[in-house]
Amino acid sequence: MTGRIAFQGEPGAYSHQACMQARPGMEVVPCQTFEDVVELTRSGEVELGMLAVENSTYGRVADVHSLLPKAGLHIVDEAFVRVHVNLLGVRGARLDQITEAHGHVVIIPQCAAFLKAHGIKGRVSSDNARAAREVAEAGDPARAALASELAAEIYGLDVIARHIEDHANNTTRFLVMSRDLNPARRGAGKMMTTFTFRVRNIPAALYKALGGFATNGVNMTKLESYMVGGSFTATEFYADIEGHPDDANVKLALDELQYFTTSFNILGIYPADRERG
Numbered sequence: 200m201t202g203r204i205a206f207q208g209e210p211g212a213y214s215h216q217a218c219m220q221a222r223p224g225m226e227v228v229p230c231q232t233f234e235d236v237v238e239l240t241r242s243g244e245v246e247l248g249m250l251a252v253e254n255s256t257y258g259r260v261a262d263v264h265s266l267l268p269k270a271g272l273h274i275v276d277e278a279f280v281r282v283h284v285n286l287l288g289v290r291g292a293r294l295d296q297i298t299e300a301h302g303h304v305v306i307i308p309q310c311a312a313f314l315k316a317h318g319i320k321g322r323v324s325s326d327n328a329r330a331a332r333e334v335a336e337a338g339d340p341a342r343a344a345l346a347s348e349l350a351a352e353i354y355g356l357d358v359i360a361r362h363i364e365d366h367a368n369n370t371t372r373f374l375v376m377s378r379d380l381n382p383a384r385r386g387a388g389k390m391m392t393t394f395t396f397r398v399r400n401i402p403a404a405l406y407k408a409l410g411g412f413a414t415n416g417v418n419m420t421k422l423e424s425y426m427v428g429g430s431f432t433a434t435e436f437y438a439d440i441e442g443h444p445d446d447a448n449v450k451l452a453l454d455e456l457q458y459f460t461t462s463f464n465i466l467g468i469y470p471a472d473r474e475r476g
Contacts, residue, residue: 202246203228205236211328211350213282217373218249221278233262237270240376248376255370256309264423264437267466268395273380274467278373279474284310286360287331287351292340294359301330302345310345313363331356386470390443393466396456397435404459411455412440415448443468
């Protein structure tokens with residue numbers, strides 16, 4: 200596929216790796232923030248945007264979840280990327296020389312056991328690839344970055360310790376965003392549908408709204424809640440379900456949901472990543 204895809208971070212970021220995995224034929228466009236990715240995609244400067252939404256060790260990426268409902272974009276694919284955390288240092292540096300490791304706030308907890316075992320202090324950086332670039336620029340053998348092997352190649356660093364993540368299945372889920380939604384699209388395998396909703400202000404409204412998924416055999420894989428406009432009384436929900444809105448059981452479940460809601464918005468209909476199982 201030709202065209203351009205934007206991601207948050209600098210070249211060598213895990214989002215860069217996700218772009219290469221999910222859209223290998225596209226030109227990558229690095230952005231400083233998630234908001235920049237959304238804006239470039241929404242404006243048409245790029246065809247697609249790649250957003251990290253959750254990690255199997257750290258949990259959800261809160262900034263992205265708050266962005267999605269108001270982004271004006273649609274999810275067209277998901278990509279599960281195996282995140283291997285590596286300790287990168289300047290050429291010739293040894294593990295026993297490293298005193299601090301720089302990485303994004305999300306990545307430091309993913310290798311906390313390794314850092315503690317070697318007496319290395321985690322230092323927060325705005326981006327893992329940026330941390331790698333800055334380590335290369337500083338030239339200090341006591342300073343390292345927590346980043347991908349791709350970042351090591353790009354910035355000329357040594358991989359001092361490979362795959363130091365605490366959990367062997369450490370994985371990040373990314374969403375591919377587009378301006379357009381094709382409701383009729385079907386994949387070869389399982390489909391996913393993502394939507395947001397707000398329930399009516401009546402007793403047990405959420406319980407009643409979700410009941411249709413149980414009675415119709417629809418698997419809900421994610422349900423998140425968010426305050427609306429800073430109010431403790433207004434709540435929006437974000438949900439992922441297995442299936443397509445045109446599936447008979449999904450249609451019945453969504454009809455029942457909407458009976459108890461004041462707003463309902465489909466964010467995406469897309470093929471499930473094969474790693475989902």
